[in-house]
Every structure is written in C-alpha cells, then in structure tokens.
Amino acid sequence: MPSDVRSILVRSARDEARRDGSRTIEAEHVLLALARRDETAAARLLAEAGLTEGAIRDALNREWEQSLATAGIAVRIGLLPEATPDPDRHPPIGESTKLLLKRAMDAPPKIGGGGLGPMRMLVGILDTERGRVARAFTAAGVDRAALRARAVTALAAGTR
C-alpha cells in the first residue's frame, strides 16, 4: 500500500474517523492510520514506544474516560452503546489535522522531493502538548517529547 499523504489521510485516517463516528478527521485518526502502516519507519518508531494500533486505541479511550471523570461522569468506554457507522460518510479534515499538517510541513529539513511522508506527519502529530493525542500519550505513560525527538532525528536523516 502506498504511504503518501493522500493514501494515509484520505483513505486510512478517514476510515478511522468513520469508525469512530466522528464528523471530522482529527489528529488521533491520522495517528491510528500511521500505526496501521506497519511497513513504515513511523509505525516502527511508534511500536518501539509501545504504541501499537491497539495500544493507541486503549490510550485514547483512557483519555476519554479520564476527561469525562473530570466532569464527574464515570463511564467505561467499552460499555458504551455502539452505533453502526455510516459507510458512505466522507468526514472532512478537522482542525487538529490542519494543525498537524502545517506543523509537518514546517518541520526541518525543508520539504522537498520526499514530500509529506509518514515520518513527517508523525513529527507534526507529536509537535503539540495540547489535544487528545498528547493527553492519550500521557495516559499511556509515553514520553511524547522523547518520541518526538527520535522522529525529528529520523526525519533529518532522510526517513520519509
């Protein structure tokens, strides 16, 4: 499967958004899409930090539970009633995805022939301490800053 921005974003991340019942494609959906491409260096870097696809889903659910608990609501996400996803829905790109794409484009080295590959997108995702992805990493006990440093190094070394 090709690992360019189009296929990751438009196909895999949109699948994730749909499955999640989300109206938009958010950074967490892009992260899951990256983790699913286990042939890529970005997915290997995530897996080395313990962030397999399943672990990311668990961490996102834990973040959800913790944030609901802040508002006094005690729920187990696994026990929530399910809704059948809409297979024909085409969620558009959401604000957190726009931000991660901008951060990915701005990350050194200057974007050139390599284009916007998985490692660059991962740097864009890891480049913020705000939002659900960063909070999920905290919930999972993952050192986001250290992971970002490794992704930045790999990108600088020419990994797409």
Added chain:
Amino acid sequence: MTELVDPEDPAAGLAAVVALRRLADRLEDSQVERAMRAGWSWSDVAEVLGVTRQAVHKKHARRLVAAGVALRRR
C-alpha cells in the same frame, strides 16, 4: 459538593468539554438507531431531541438505511 472541575487546571476542563461532546455524539447515534429499530417515527425522535424532523432525518437517515434499519415513512 466538590467543584465540577479543578479551577486551577483549564486544560483538564477544556478536555472535559471535548470528552462530553464525544459522549453526546456517541449517545445520539446509538440511541436514535435504537429508537428507529424499535419503530419510532422521525417526528417522535425529533421531538425528544428538541430539533426538527428534517434535522434528525438529514443527520441519521443515510446511516440507518446502510445499517439495514427498516424506517417508517414519517
């Protein structure tokens, strides 16, 4: 009664807003589906949700048809 969210931690309070919206979306999708499977009309669902029949239809009809729910005409 303790305070709802820690007044010293707006990041946690804002994250709770996102979490509540996600919860409301999940509940709406699942409970509209459940009602329609039970034979409710769009008008009844809309009245309970406090929105127009057109709004609830526009938001959920395609998904429920794809899910194989037998929908009543009105």
